[in-house]
Amino acid sequence: MKNLTIALDVMGGDKGPLITISSAIMAVEQQANLHLILCGDENIISAELKKQSFSKHPRLTISPTTEVVEMTDKPSFALRYKKNSSMRRALDLVREGKAQACVSAGNTGALFATAHFVLKTLPGVERPALITSLPTHGQDRHVFMLDLGANVFCDANVLYQFAIMGAVMAEQVDGLKQPKVALLNMGEEEIKGSDHIKLAASELAANPEVNYIGFVEGSDIFTNKADVIVCDGFVGNVALKTCEGVARLVYEKAKDFFNQSFFARLLGKLLTPALKKLLKSLNPDQYNGASLIGLRGIVVKSHGNANAKAFYSAIMEAVKEVERQVPDKIKAKLEQGLLPRP
Amino acid sequence: MKNLTIALDVMGGDKGPLITISSAIMAVEQQANLHLILCGDENIISAELKKQSFSKHPRLTISPTTEVVEMTDKPSFALRYKKNSSMRRALDLVREGKAQACVSAGNTGALFATAHFVLKTLPGVERPALITSLPTHGQDRHVFMLDLGANVFCDANVLYQFAIMGAVMAEQVDGLKQPKVALLNMGEEEIKGSDHIKLAASELAANPEVNYIGFVEGSDIFTNKADVIVCDGFVGNVALKTCEGVARLVYEKAKDFFNQSFFARLLGKLLTPALKKLLKSLNPDQYNGASLIGLRGIVVKSHGNANAKAFYSAIMEAVKEVERQVPDKIKAKLEQGLLPRP
The missing domain is CATH 3.40.718.10 (Isopropylmalate Dehydrogenase)
Structure with a gap:
């Protein structure tokens, strides 16, 4: 696969950018064809990248957002009122085809509800x-x-x-x-x-x-x-x-x-x-992440208190699923008549 | 508590009397006020007791039965057609007040169904x-x-x-x-x-x-x-x-x-x-046994492949529940108006 683009919810998780930016840097250093879109507060992300001497990395782009889904937000609240959040943006980028996967360590319930609403399930998947x-x-x-x-x-x-x-x-x-x-x-x-x-x-x-x-x-x-x-x-x-x-x-x-x-x-x-x-x-939940499957896009959930290595693992899991085109394969299997029921 | 009587399903479990008789001997040796009723095939039990030089122990009685609930019997089949089984006898003795508890390592589903049918639930317990x-x-x-x-x-x-x-x-x-x-x-x-x-x-x-x-x-x-x-x-x-x-x-x-x-x-x-x-x-299931509670009698289930020590532990668990009068205490709590609903 030539180029891979993954959107990160940089603000999600207990420690947000302190963890996620380090993981993003590890990932682009490791995977030469990986492009990451960092969704979140532009000032915080720029400052963190600068601190780590990665201000102008050609494969790290910032997509600025103004809101953050808190760990305590109800899923319905996040879905309705946090349309400019880093989580929502990362999912929107997948829906728009600008990214091939989204990785978040944010509020689990909000991520499920928003991913389900934004990406929709594959045909045949309830x-x-x-x-x-x-x-x-x-x-x-x-x-x-x-x-x-x-x-x-x-x-x-x-x-x-x-x-x-x-x-x-x-x-x-x-x-x-x-x-x-x-x-x-x-x-x-x-x-x-x-x-x-x-x-x-x-x-x-x-x-x-x-x-x-x-x-x-x-x-x-x-x-x-x-x-x-x-x-x-x-x-x-x-x-x-x-x-x-x-x-x-x-x-x-x-x-x-x-x-x-x-x-x-x-x-x-x-x-x-x-x-x-x-x-x-x-x-595994805490160390490797888990994937939300059955959607028209790839979403990997990292644990709320994931450290940089764990969030990095979640990004690499997303890379693997993009490379193997998991949603397309699920769609094909379902279309092959495996689901005869309405 | 002066005297304790417990009925054992001697034939239950993967190894039946080979295990359960040894456990019974350990239990009466350990607990001076414990009387055990050994439900099962009289010849096998007598032979096993003789082998272990415990033929005439004053606190080990045999209650002869002719049938055995197999591990593969369906609960409904055991309940309907194995009325002279060691499992059923042990439960009948509890219902008749001749034993204060029953211990079995037999077929779990059959034990639940038979215990429920024979002993009935306490008032207020569904x-x-x-x-x-x-x-x-x-x-x-x-x-x-x-x-x-x-x-x-x-x-x-x-x-x-x-x-x-x-x-x-x-x-x-x-x-x-x-x-x-x-x-x-x-x-x-x-x-x-x-x-x-x-x-x-x-x-x-x-x-x-x-x-x-x-x-x-x-x-x-x-x-x-x-x-x-x-x-x-x-x-x-x-x-x-x-x-x-x-x-x-x-x-x-x-x-x-x-x-x-x-x-x-x-x-x-x-x-x-x-x-x-x-x-x-x-x-714990395998090593200490589990209790079936909410019935008008005490039933302790030992694991099917329990060894003699594990089955002994299950007998001692039954002793403890008899001494503490667990079913009476549950009944009293329920009668104290803790269950206002029908």
Whole structure:
């Protein structure tokens, strides 16, 4: 791909430009064909770029805005009254075709609502979904999981669409052929779970284009049993955050253990870097970002308290999705008659 | 409490009497006022007791049955056609007042359905719930969580009743005063989540007898923010099993790390016992059992592949609940006008 342009919501996130500008500089230094449009307060951005001696970088452009979506703004409020915000501008640039993706660490609810309104869903997609990858057993392996909280409840149709969308992500981003798709349930038996999950299961099973392997349980998320795990946003959000909570608990318990004696403290010093690395990977939301898929454009959400490295990872995730043309691939799959229902 | 009688489903679980008899012997040896009724195949039980030189123990009685609920039996099938099973007998003994509690490692769905049918729910309780405790930050601290899978979906009334029931468990089993009760949600803000969760929240907030602290997220389960966390069975089951899955993943990743070099292998040898202990505590379902509460009797469920120590722990959990008279306390709380709704 020749040129890549990505719009950044520079003001979003707990620390805004202090973090996002550093990440932007890292990204353009790393990726020679990447152009970034920095949406936000012109004075702040100019000052920050100057401080970091990057005032006149040919691939960093400022798109000045006057408003900021606060972390406490209600989605409907942001959507209606913050039309000149950095978040809105970044999404508008994607809609206008001036950028190929948007990255934001801002207010999650506002980003979902605004992205949905500005970009619209792809034909055949009722709802966008939040997707990320989680580590699994083995070296450098992982699983895609969706929805992680964009929708409270998802009916059978929506779960079905998410399964198709998730499979496209696994194919395009990870290069998997016929990724194994599963529905997250409270048991593996066919009789388990809610009616809408059972309906989604029977429709996925009837579709020869999807490599649907059945139900999996929470304990199977990390075992490579499936490449794509589909659930509603409530369940996915609880699972993702439970994962984060367990990681933190293991870290705390390990710290307690390593404080028990001089010898244990020594062991602790030796092992802490490896432990931190593992536990960070169990907090993907915070460290790698998550993507909002099913829209007519690419939107990557970085965590509100992401550091510069995490926001950089989110930008590189957006680069990957642009290069692999994820929305076009989803659209094509849906048009291939994979969604026979209205 | 003078005498305690508990009925055991000896035939339940993947290994049945091979495990459960050893646990029964450990329990009566440990607890001088405990009488156990061993429900199951008389020949097998007698042979196993003889093998372990406990043929004539005065506090081990056999209640002979001819059928076994298989792990693959559908709940409705077990309920209708296995009336002379060890599981059914153990529950019947509780209903008849001949035992004060039942412990089973058998087919979970069948146990729920049969316990619900045989024992009935307490007045004011619409549905029984599966509850267990999970470890939290700090030494020997934990949190009660319910429902863990007895019910797929729970409406506001049921969530409200679960909150009361969970608070009684925390008060009676852990001796906490005014335990902090929370609803598990996909965010802490009041506007988040489904309508039935918001309704349950407003009703709990309006009840001065409940120390309701609001919504918590999956990442808060382990932080001591709440003493009791309430959710529907689907979400609770996914959260519990995700917890188990992360524990196994951490163990696998640690093993990989410890295999990298001679020095790492040495470290691994030193740390494996501590690591195993921590990760076991994150698998409470398997190691301590879970209780089915809201019924007119005490039912403790041990994991299907529980070992003798785990099944012993489940018996001791039942002892504790009998001593603290958990069902009576739940009944009293509900009668105190805590459930004004029909």
